[in-house]
Amino acid sequence: MTIGVGGSSAQDELDKMVSMTAGIERIGVDEHQDRVARAQALMKKEGISALYLDTSVNLFYFTGVNLKLTERLHGAIIPAEGPVTYLSPAFEEPKTRSMLKFGDDIRVWEEHEDPTALVADTIASLGYENGVVAVDPATPFYIFDGLRRHGNRYDFISGTEVASRLRSEKSDAELALMQMAFSVTETVQKAVARVLHEGMTTTEAQAFVQEAHRRLGATPTPSAPLILFGEASAYPHGVDYPQTLKDGDMVLFDLGCFVGGYRSDMTRSYVFGEPTARQREVWDLEKKAQVAGFEAAQIGAPCHAVDDASRGVIENAGFGKDYGLPGLPHRTGHGIGLEVHEERYMVRSNTTPLTPGMCFSIEPTICIYGEFGIRLEDCAYISKDGPRWFSGPCHTVDDPFGYEA
Numbered sequence: 001m002t003i004g005v006g007g008s009s010a011q012d013e014l015d016k017m018v019s020m021t022a023g024i025e026r027i028g029v030d031e032h033q034d035r036v037a038r039a040q041a042l043m044k045k046e047g048i049s050a051l052y053l054d055t056s057v058n059l060f061y062f063t064g065v066n067l068k069l070t071e072r073l074h075g076a077i078i079p080a081e082g083p084v085t086y087l088s089p090a091f092e093e094p095k096t097r098s099m100l101k102f103g104d105d106i107r108v109w110e111e112h113e114d115p116t117a118l119v120a121d122t123i124a125s126l127g128y129e130n131g132v133v134a135v136d137p138a139t140p141f142y143i144f145d146g147l148r149r150h151g152n153r154y155d156f157i158s159g160t161e162v163a164s165r166l167r168s169e170k171s172d173a174e175l176a177l178m179q180m181a182f183s184v185t186e187t188v189q190k191a192v193a194r195v196l197h198e199g200m201t202t203t204e205a206q207a208f209v210q211e212a213h214r215r216l217g218a219t220p221t222p223s224a225p226l227i228l229f230g231e232a233s234a235y236p237h238g239v240d241y242p243q244t245l246k247d248g249d250m251v252l253f254d255l256g257c258f259v260g261g262y263r264s265d266m267t268r269s270y271v272f273g274e275p276t277a278r279q280r281e282v283w284d285l286e287k288k289a290q291v292a293g294f295e296a297a298q299i300g301a302p303c304h305a306v307d308d309a310s311r312g313v314i315e316n317a318g319f320g321k322d323y324g325l326p327g328l329p330h331r332t333g334h335g336i337g338l339e340v341h342e343e344r345y346m347v348r349s350n351t352t353p354l355t356p357g358m359c360f361s362i363e364p365t366i367c368i369y370g371e372f373g374i375r376l377e378d379c380a381y382i383s384k385d386g387p388r389w390f391s392g393p394c395h396t397v398d399d400p401f402g403y404e405a
Contacts, residue, residue, distance in 0.1 A: 003399040008194040010208045017191075018066045019217030020184050026260045027173055029101045032064045034080055039162055043080045046349070048130030050123045051078040051159050052147070057137050058163045060261065064101040073115035073143060073319040075136070079126045086094040087118060102173055117147025123151070126131060134159035155251035168335055169357030174262060175381060178337070178359060181264035182379065182390040185217045185255050188270050190401050192253060196272055200245045202227045209255055218257035221340075226254035233269065234373035236365055247273040250372035254342075256340060262289035263340045265361055266391050267377030270400040279374075286374045289364040290393055293332055293346070294380055297387040300353050306346040307332040310364035319366065326368040333361040336379055358382045359390075 003050070039051060039062065053059040053076045055069045063084060067074050073088045074096070083103050088096040090108040092135060097106060107122050109115040123133060133154045170178070192209055205227045210220040226318030228235065229243040233252040249317060254267040269286070271279055289310040296309035310332045311322075320327030336359050344352050346360055363377035378392030395402035 001273060002275070002397075003192045004190065004401045004403050005270065005272060006156055006196050007189075010195045010204075013191045013195055013216060014208075014211060017212060017215040019215070020187065021180060021217030021259055024177065024180055024260055025252065026172065026177070027064065029064070032062060032101055033336055035062050035166060036084060038166055039078055040080055042162055042165065043078075043134070046162075047132055048134050048157070048162070049080055049128040049154075050079060050126065051134045051162055051386070052119060052123075052136055052139070053159075054136040054143060058136050058138060058167075061163070061338060063103075065096075065099050066261075067099075069140075071120075072168070073109070075119075077126070078120070079123070079128065081109065082126060085122055085126065087115065087356060089115075092178075114146060114150065116143055117150040119147055120151035120154070122158055123154070130154060130344060132157060134135065134162050136163070160343075168359075169344050169355060170337060170359055171357070172383065173185045174337065175357075177260040177262040177360070178264065178379075179390055180379075181218060181257055181259035181262055182266065184213060184216045185257055185264040185266050186241060186261065186391050187216060188212045188255060188257075189253060189266060192255075193268070193270070193401065196245060196251070198245055198247060198272075202229060202242045202244075204344055205253075209253075213255075213257040218259050225256070228252040229272075230261040231370065231372060234369045236373070236375070238307075245272055248276070249273070250279060250374065252375060253372065254375065254377065261338055263336055263338065264390070265340050265377065265379060267375045268394065268400060269362060269374040269376060270394075270397065275397050279372065280397050282287055282368070282372075283374055285314065285317050286364065286366050286376050287394060288353060289328075289366075290362050290376050290378070293362040293364060294387055294389070294393070297354055297360075297382065297383060299356065299384075299386060303344050303350040303352050303354060303360075304348050305348050305354075306360070306362060307348055309349075310362065310367070314364060314366060327366065328364050329367055330365065332364045335360050354382050356382050356384050 055067045055074045086106045109118045137160045187326045206224045213220045230249040233250045256265040293306045293310035296305045331347035333343040359381040365375040367373045379390045
């Protein structure tokens with residue numbers, strides 16, 4: 001039996017869990033204001049008059065205001081100069097004001113009014129009668145369509161580069177929250193491995209994982225974690241039916257959580273039972289490919305270098321070229337932070353250089369439909385001295401968690 005797998009019960013594991021996140025320091029007002037200042041400096045450099053933020057993770061990143069997207073426009077405007085102005089339905093103004101971390105200018109619209117007209121009028125009132133307006137890329141189309149109609153004196157561009165350029169380079173405070181999220185998920189990975197038993201279903205394992213994250217003080221993901229047994233492990237995004245665990249199955253646990261609003265994302269693949277020669281060979285190749293991607297993630301290297309290195313290992317072992325199967329059918333990694341998938345992507349043709357503070361996954365999945373799949377996913381960040389792991393990598397196919405390392 002693989003070391004660290006089986007031998008415990010769900011209740012026993014849950015009963016001994018205590019919060020790991022007490023005393024964490026969330027992102028403070030000073031950092032949010034610094035983000036706004038850096039955005040304004042970038043906007044001036046690029047000739048952008050204002051940045052419109054819709055109800056999105058970008059609004060939370062810059063202002064700390066966390067709202068759920070509805071059909072009613074909520075948001076904010078960051079002008080190239082001056083304080084942030086907030087936008088709210090009139091009847092929600094008291095609630096919006098109670099959520100502000102800084103600033104006090106809230107412009108409101110009534111139920112019978114078109115709020116996109118308020119956006120254009122507000123930008124003009126801030127001293128920008130015309131010019132370039134960057135729009136939050138998460139803005140729903142019906143709002144953007146209204147902005148085009150009411151703000152036809154402006155040239156609209158995507159706000160992706162403003163938001164993504166800043167969000168892709170994490171501060172020390174962000175890295176600390178992410179490290180805690182990864183530490184929690186690593187603890188859950190070890191715990192769920194110990195509760196595995198023949199006849200267990202993937203839905204039972206999913207319920208355990210979510211409750212374990214809660215008990216350890218993290219916020220579980222809104223959707224069930226990706227857990228796959230046997231042949232289903234070959235499908236990168238899973239299948240639409242539960243599986244029941246049996247001896248010899250490859251298992252795949254793709255888990256994550258939130259701590260202070262920041263994400264973890266970690267996948268472990270190992271065998272329930274004794275690995276076959278085939279499982280052992282592919283597992284070892286997967287780890288070799290992941291380590292190659294990590295070693296390629298040097299300061300100044302293009303993002304695609306990570307993908308090139310991992311994919312090259314898999315192709316050189318005789319698997320499919322490019323995205324051919326059996327082999328690696330998708331990019332090697334994605335940025336991570338407030339969202340599980342965000343800029344920058346470790347994919348062919350992405351020439352963006354790796355810079356300190358960038359955080360991303362390295363997960364060169366090997367898919368063999370009809371047999372099994374293996375994904376070892378750990379996330380790394382670029383420090384001033386080069387790449388560093390948040391978690392992992394796995395130890396060996398026989399001892400994935402390194403208990404006997």
